[in-house]
Amino acid sequence: MPTCILSGHYQFFREVLLAIEKGGVFVLLHDERNPTFVSEEHSTERGLFPFLRSLVPADLRSRIHAVTIQNVVRAIKASGRHGDWIGEFEKKYGLR
Numbered sequence: 001m002p003t004c005i006l007s008g009h010y011q012f013f014r015e016v017l018l019a020i021e022k023g024g025v026f027v028l029l030h031d032e033r034n035p036t037f038v039s040e041e042h043s044t045e046r047g048l049f050p051f052l053r054s055l056v057p058a059d060l061r062s063r064i065h066a067v068t069i070q071n072v073v074r075a076i077k078a079s080g081r082h083g084d085w086i087g088e089f090e091k092k093y094g095l096r
Helices: 001-007 010-021 048-054 059-062 069-079 086-092
Strands: 026-028 039-041 042-047 064-068
Touching: 010 059, 010 086, 026 069, 059 064, 064 069, 069 086
Parallel strands: 026 064
Antiparallel strands: 039 042
16 A cells, blocks of 8 residues: 555544544544535445445454534434524534
8 A cells, every 4th residue: 555545544544543443433524515525426325434444454444434414413403402402503514
């Protein structure tokens, strides 16, 4: 693997290694409107996240995930909790 890929994305690999070392998982929280990290075209996942995850050993990939902020907001709203602030959060970040 070329060194420039690793060094150019040092922070990603650093965070993944920390999560794995601590027995946890790495979760990228991203905005689904921004195709930089994850983009689905013709049922194919593309973007920086799938590419970087593919560079991680296969047996560790199940511990690396991506979640959109939109999914988090939907889950919060569906829970019926946090009605005191979730509307303002949506407004502030243009999620309505």
